[in-house]
Amino acid sequence: MLGIESSCDDTAASILINDKICSNVVASQKIHEEFGGVVPEWASRKHQLNIVPTVKSALEKANIKMEDVDVIACTQGPGLMGSLLVGHSFVKGLSMASKIPYVNVNHIEAHILSHFIGDEPPSLPFLCLLVSGGHT
Secondary structure: OEEEEOOOOOEEEEEEEOOEEEEEEEEOOHHHHHHOOOOHHHHHHHHHHHHHHHHHHHHHHOOOOHHHOOOEEEEEEOOOHHHHHHHHHHHHHHHHHHOOOEEEEEHHHHHHHHHHOOOOOOOOOOOOOOOOOOOO
16 A cells, blocks of 8 residues: 655655555655744645655655555545645546555544554544644
8 A cells, every 4th residue: 555645744655565564754844844833835835846756765665666556545634725635636646547546544533543553453433532733
């Protein structure tokens, strides 16, 4: 699985093979630091520049080719609309060009469920407190 995340200011791509994280590449955007928060327009523009090299790097670090990917996972939200649009548009195009299916992933649910990678899945439903974001 190729996972692509672009919900805020970081562009991330990772490769998951048989419940093992084989690569995790994150391109951070230091440009926002001087403003004390994320500038949404700049974030989406940086995603446009970062997404291709980030995905290429994730594939290289996992030592696989795009043809080896069986599914592409993409953040659908919540997040910054422009940032999400860049990631989702890229994934839809990549999926169509490569004929690899894609799935949308809820950003908040992924924070919670990522802790169970490689472990027994939890019994559903379950109660969870999630605190996430720059203000936590």
